[in-house]
Amino acid sequence: MPAVSMTVNGKAVTADVDIRTLLVQFLRENLRLTGTHVGCDTSQCGACVVHLDGIAVKSCTTLAVQAEGCTVLTIEGLAAPNGPLHPMQEAFREHHGLQCGFCTPGMVMTAVDMVRRKGNELDEKTIRHELDGNLCRCTGYHNIVKAIAAGARAMKGA
Amino acid sequence: MYAFTYHRPTTVRQAVNLLAKNSEAKLLAGGHSLIPVMKLRLGSPGALIDMNKIEGLSGIELKGRSLVIGAMTRHGEVATSQVVKEALPALADLAGMIGDPAVRHRGTIGGAIAHNDPSADYPAAVLGLGATIITSKRRIEADEFFKGMFETALEPDEIITKVSFPLAKKAAYQKFKQPASGFALVGVFVSKRGADIRVAVTGAGASGAFRVTAFEEALKKRFSPKSIEGMTVPATGLNGDIHGSAEYRAHLIAVLARRALAAA
Ligand SMILES: Cc1cc2nc3c(=O)[nH]c(=O)nc-3n(C[C@H](O)[C@H](O)[C@H](O)COP(=O)(O)OP(=O)(O)OC[C@H]3O[C@@H](n4cnc5c(N)ncnc54)[C@H](O)[C@@H]3O)c2cc1C
Ligand code: FES
Ligand code: FES
Numbered sequence: 001m002p003a004v005s006m007t008v009n010g011k012a013v014t015a016d017v018d019i020r021t022l023l024v025q026f027l028r029e030n031l032r033l034t035g036t037h038v039g040c041d042t043s044q045c046g047a048c049v050v051h052l053d054g055i056a057v058k059s060c061t062t063l064a065v066q067a068e069g070c071t072v073l074t075i076e077g078l079a080a081p082n083g084p085l086h087p088m089q090e091a092f093r094e095h096h097g098l099q100c101g102f103c104t105p106g107m108v109m110t111a112v113d114m115v116r117r118k119g120n121e122l123d124e125k126t127i128r129h130e131l132d133g134n135l136c137r138c139t140g141y142h143n144i145v146k147a148i149a150a151g152a153r154a155m156k157g158a
Numbered sequence: 159m160y161a162f163t164y165h166r167p168t169t170v171r172q173a174v175n176l177l178a179k180n181s182e183a184k185l186l187a188g189g190h191s192l193i194p195v196m197k198l199r200l201g202s203p204g205a206l207i208d209m210n211k212i213e214g215l216s217g218i219e220l221k222g223r224s225l226v227i228g229a230m231t232r233h234g235e236v237a238t239s240q241v242v243k244e245a246l247p248a249l250a251d252l253a254g255m256i257g258d259p260a261v262r263h264r265g266t267i268g269g270a271i272a273h274n275d276p277s278a279d280y281p282a283a284v285l286g287l288g289a290t291i292i293t294s295k296r297r298i299e300a301d302e303f304f305k306g307m308f309e310t311a312l313e314p315d316e317i318i319t320k321v322s323f324p325l326a327k328k329a330a331y332q333k334f335k336q337p338a339s340g341f342a343l344v345g346v347f348v349s350k351r352g353a354d355i356r357v358a359v360t361g362a363g364a365s366g367a368f369r370v371t372a373f374e375e376a377l378k379k380r381f382s383p384k385s386i387e388g389m390t391v392p393a394t395g396l397n398g399d400i401h402g403s404a405e406y407r408a409h410l411i412a413v414l415a416r417r418a419l420a421a422a
Contacts, residue, residue, distance in 0.1 A: 019162060066210065
């Protein structure tokens with residue numbers, strides 16, 4: 001089995017994996033970072049979004065070996081352990097941007113990437129358009145959109 | 159997903175050698191068509207040749223009157239490139255309509271063109287602009303490249319390295335999305351470059367992207383929606399499925415062609 005090495009949430013990790021292992025399986029099953037979810041098998045739902053070298057990707061559509069030597073950030077690494085929530089997480093809490101929470105890690109990671117690309121002032125149209133690849137079966141998106149707008153603004157100060 | 163061997167060459171030549179040696183091998187670019195196919199076991203290549211560590215395959219360059227895009231250039235880079243937005247805004251628009259942001263971060267132009275999904279967007283631009291596909295072996299004109307759904311003129315050990323798009327005076331792309339997948343139910347790309355007028359359609363053809371020569375002829379007099387007013391496309395040879403009948407797709411082709419002409 002090939003060895004793969006990468007940095008996940010600031011920690012260097014190495015493991016022997018079956019070549020078929022998807023990045024999301026590696027995160028969930030090898031590293032026990034179960035915050036990253038799998039909601040579909042067609043690359044459409046976005047529950048599995050993580051940042052690979054700073055860019056949002058679907059970890060269900062990336063092989064673990066493709067992340068060799070890369071830096072991966074998951075929902076668990078967004079805020080410091082035991083510290084306050086990341087401003088985007090806090091905004092989801094504050095604005096009730098979730099119900100069951102299944103889609104939330106992917107939503108938050110997508111939202112943070114959205115701010116990287118589009119800045120801190122996001123209008124509703126931009127947010128809805130940018131959420132094309134993240135499905136939520138509960139909320140109807142309204143509060144997610146509100147949370148992202150607020151979180152984006154809060155990230156300016158952070 | 160079935161098991162495979164994994165290779166990570168650092169040059170095009172190494173990748174070509176690996177392909178030539180292994181008839182079961184497939185290139186891995188963005189993986190956003192290939193990995194879903196493998197997960198669903200619709201395909202099971204015996205070997206994957208990952209192109210992500212090959213230097214010099216990505217980038218966007220204006221060369222004279224052409225826009226040259228490296229095969230590994232991601233959709234997101236094309237969509238947001240200032241060079242593309244100025245030289246060929248229709249191409250930046252098209253790239254920005256592919257999938258969602260995360261898909262655009264990974265998917266590549268070379269992969270999209272080599273895969274030749276009958277509903278993919280890039281084939282419409284390649285045909286609609288008369289682009290040239292540059293490979294590890296030769297240059298292939300757009301009109302010779304697409305050979306029916308998921309089929310191209312590429313040989314088993316041939317790699318796309320670049321795509322060269324001639325700059326058009328006028329061009330635009332209009333896409334009617336299949337709402338669940340985001341792929342084109344129908345997409346129409348129109349362009350005018352001197353006397354060369356092109357109308358290319360994706361999503362609708364039962365054998366992939368194609369040109370509408372009747373529209374192109376009618377547009378020779380004037381490149382305007384008026385020139386094709388009332389014209390229709392026959393439904394024969396078009397796709398029909400639960401998302402839309404062949405007749406509906408034929409109707410959309412004419413509508414989207416007029417909209418693209420108005421926008422160009
Ligand atoms: C959720 C989702 C939504 C999508 N929506 C759209 C959409 O709206 N419109 C659209 O057009 N596409 C869409 N796609 C497809 C996406 O654009 C793919 O990225 C693209 O079709 C394939 O590019 P890739 O780089 O990912 O190729 P890969 O998946 O890596 O490869 C695809 C095929 O091309 C071959 N190949 C790759 N690169 C080369 C090369 N340089 N030379 C020769 N052969 C090569 C591979 O061997 C493989 O057979 C979507 C995909 C997903 C997952
Ligand atoms: S699990 Fe990755 S997109 Fe659904
Ligand atoms: S909160 Fe349940 S899926 Fe989004």
